[in-house]
Amino acid sequence: MSNSRYYAPTAGHPAQTELLTGRAIVTEAYTVIPRDVMRDIVTSVLPGWRDTRTWILNRPVAGGATTFAQYLVEVAPGGGSDRPEPQAGVESFVFLLEGELTVVIDGTRHVLAPGGFAFLPPDAEWQVSNDAGELAKFQWIRKRYQPLEGHTPAPLVGNEQDVEPGSMPGTDNKWRTTRMLPVEDLAYDMHINVVTFEPGAVIPFAETHVMEHGLYVLEGKAVYRLNDDWVEVQEGDYLSLRAFCPQACYAGGPSNFRYLLYKDVNRQIVL
Template structure:
């Protein structure tokens, strides 16, 4: 299995600067071609690391989460990765090798591994081997519920997570890293897969905010009133209630990493 990641580098100087990025009140599209070296950031507490910050809480943009693409040079990493003790995290590895320590337990990371790290969790990460460790990092502040314990940390590989097909089709399925009926979780990160020709057959319109990073394949994606072509490495943000649908094109599966906020009452304050 291959997973897209920001290309870095810089386009040739004779490239057409007119791109396909979109930033609107309802959605945003950040194409892979825009994720270059000059838009990376370094983070306090991290060594040998650069990040593409794809989404962050911002007026008129993401409200519930932040999403990064992280590249760690061999030997680099962090002993104090997150400065916010209320932030929970999901990591999904797309390239290289790494070691994740949760408390006193060590986990070997390779492409396809997913880790959930609850708020306040003692975790550390280091790139191992001769190539950079690449992963997606989604952060969300935990919304506690009285009498409901916080979920525990876990690490799993996507090959061990079943693909659950939607009713009435063999071309659209979801791998769920957390049980959707477990109310301890206030967000989900899933991998959604469409076989060529697969589709969402109606314009989904719902309260969940989305971050979608295309891991593989191509599609026509309906965002609000616009059909947009997306492919490997493209990122989409969808505001709550933004209509969406999808038609997978090309000759390979269309797969994306999906964030959505779930299982909590909406706040009654802005």
């Protein structure tokens, strides 16, 4: 495995001497939630979870991204859930940032290390627990599955460090994408990728497309062009981009800039 690292906020609470000004931005095109906003005071306790707290990063909201919900979840030793998903027809993707996490899917036990992931199809029987001695922190993406006749998604478990990334054309492998779900399989109606930029690499045009994005920065820093704005982002920051938000970025270094990316794909537009 590589020496990849995955940033997870440590929460806590700011001192009374700190300035109020931060980098949080909410517009109709995009939202930026910087890591220093993820404090104890904004956590939720989810029904059906033990010794767990959650930062809800995205939910369907008018004027914003509407296809998914995304959480940062922190599970204490001994914590977890025997029924994580309360809704029928909802699929999940779990990506571990820190610690160790046990995921049981249809009776089969899997232990995730940092970089580990699990795709849980809609209506799968699954449980999650922290059987180790330190906190487990992970990203959890939930989406209402759009069924397609003749296609059924299967559970998938792995580690992004074991998946060969694909180089973007004309970038000398300085911009590459690790695709954790099968991109050509119509059974899957979302893609979850880890995108890596080496220092100085860029998205050289303003991508403007129908796919929504949830973007959690795993490592490094960059300047992102969002709509008409240049926004600085760093590891631990979160971005929610609505459909057709123009987007580009420049990786500033000194380390690689890497992020976990959600997008909705592979379905006809419902009119």
